[in-house]
Amino acid sequence: MTTHREGRTRPIPFIDLATQRQRLGDRLDRAILQVLEHGRYILGPEVAELERQLAAFCGARHAIGCANGTDALALGLLARGIGPGDAVLVPAFTFVATAEVVAWTGATPVFLDVLPDTFNLDPAALDAGLDTARQQGLRPRAVIAVDLFGQPADYDRIEPFCAAHGLWLMADAAQSFGATYKGRRAGSIGLIAATSFFPAKPLGCYGDGGAVFTDDDELALIMRSLRVHGQGRDKYDNVRIGMNGRIDTLQAAILLEKLRVFEDEVLARQTVAERYARGFADLGERCRTPVVPEGMTSVWAQYTLVLEPGVRDRLGAELKDQGIPTAVYYPIPLHQQTAYRRYPVQAGGLPASEELAGRVLSLPMHPYLGATDQDGIIAAVRAGLAA
Numbered sequence: 001m002t003t004h005r006e007g008r009t010r011p012i013p014f015i016d017l018a019t020q021r022q023r024l025g026d027r028l029d030r031a032i033l034q035v036l037e038h039g040r041y042i043l044g045p046e047v048a049e050l051e052r053q054l055a056a057f058c059g060a061r062h063a064i065g066c067a068n069g070t071d072a073l074a075l076g077l078l079a080r081g082i083g084p085g086d087a088v089l090v091p092a093f094t095f096v097a098t099a100e101v102v103a104w105t106g107a108t109p110v111f112l113d114v115l116p117d118t119f120n121l122d123p124a125a126l127d128a129g130l131d132t133a134r135q136q137g138l139r140p141r142a143v144i145a146v147d148l149f150g151q152p153a154d155y156d157r158i159e160p161f162c163a164a165h166g167l168w169l170m171a172d173a174a175q176s177f178g179a180t181y182k183g184r185r186a187g188s189i190g191l192i193a194a195t196s197f198f199p200a201k202p203l204g205c206y207g208d209g210g211a212v213f214t215d216d217d218e219l220a221l222i223m224r225s226l227r228v229h230g231q232g233r234d235k236y237d238n239v240r241i242g243m244n245g246r247i248d249t250l251q252a253a254i255l256l257e258k259l260r261v262f263e264d265e266v267l268a269r270q271t272v273a274e275r276y277a278r279g280f281a282d283l284g285e286r287c288r289t290p291v292v293p294e295g296m297t298s299v300w301a302q303y304t305l306v307l308e309p310g311v312r313d314r315l316g317a318e319l320k321d322q323g324i325p326t327a328v329y330y331p332i333p334l335h336q337q338t339a340y341r342r343y344p345v346q347a348g349g350l351p352a353s354e355e356l357a358g359r360v361l362s363l364p365m366h367p368y369l370g371a372t373d374q375d376g377i378i379a380a381v382r383a384g385l386a387a
């Protein structure tokens with residue numbers, strides 16, 4: 001056990017799954033054992049129950065469990081027949097999966113800029129994205145809006161734009177399950193919404209997992225078929241090209257137990273976020289805290305600061321020396337990553353995405369972050385910035 005300068009006897013975890021595990025206790029063990037006993041490892045009863053509870057939680061008509069969040073996004077694109085010659089507008093400041101799935105289908109991701117204060121897709125960039133797509137001879141078909149760091153995108157502006165231009169909307173809610181946008185919950189926004197249960201997401205399992213949501217009965221049927229190789233009514237007559245995209249029964253059983261404490265954890269995350277906001281409130285442009293506009297809530301998948309230029313890497317290293325882990329989400333915007341440089345970007349470029357990539361720093365964020373540890377983090381960041 002290491003003792004850090006401030007006398008902490010254990011390092012602060014970036015995300016504390018061990019404390020959550022303790023809280024879940026025997027119930028979780030029993031849920032896992034029950035799967036081992038009934039032995040229906042693939043699409044067992046826990047999967048159907050999880051789908052029912054996920055749909056009820058967010059107010060979507062259908063929830064379909066998936067192998068991971070990336071497959072969830074891919075199912076949405078496949079179900080809508082996205083393919084070569086199509087353009088899908090996506091933000092450049094996000095996790096790679098958002099654009100990766102578009103490239104899988106043979107369609108072209110067109111990169112748009114984000115807003116510097118919310119980190120989410122800039123609705124004003126949509127027009128430029130359409131122009132870029134058309135100039136490249138592509139058919140604009142869809143927008144994937146990302147709820148980055150747990151906060152919903154600006155759907156009141158994105159949805160009407162999509163409706164006006166014949167585009168359909170998919171919400172990449174991989175980081176935002178549990179968040180709300182003007183009374184609507186993430187998962188219920190967009191023609192299709194996709195989420196991830198990767199262990200570090202706000203609702204995470206103990207491996208890979210995800211889900212896709214829709215209110216459309218027909219699309220739900222198609223996505224259920226695509227999830228099992230495009231299966232038709234006859235199991236061995238596959239009627240479309242699909243994938244193996246199922247969630248394991250074991251992961252579903254684990255998620256059902258985690259869902260029982262999830263609402264409470266979401267509230268705890270909010271308390272932690274508010275404490276950070278107070279702790280840095282006076283620092284202004286030297287250390288910008290996330291802006292959550294009126295009427296929405298974040299589920300705080302990450303707590304991400306925007307620091308004054310040039311200090312991020314030094315501060316991260318100093319915090320690490322003091323046993324405080326940090327992370328950079330994301331150091332390279334997608335349009336600058338090796339495999340994605342060949343895809344088009346909106347006219348005018350992506351200055352906000354590029355600027356954020358150089359200045360963001362994410363701090364430890366989880367529902368079990370105690371006030372003492374958190375005050376230590378705040379003090380260390382403040383001291384580092386003053387240095």
Ligand SMILES: *Cc1c(COP(=O)(O)O)cnc(C)c1O
Nearest residue numbers: 068069070095097098174196198
């Ligand atoms: C995590 C994540 C994904 C992919 O989810 P996986 O379960 O890891 O496949 C997609 N988009 C965003 C924004 C994510 O954060």
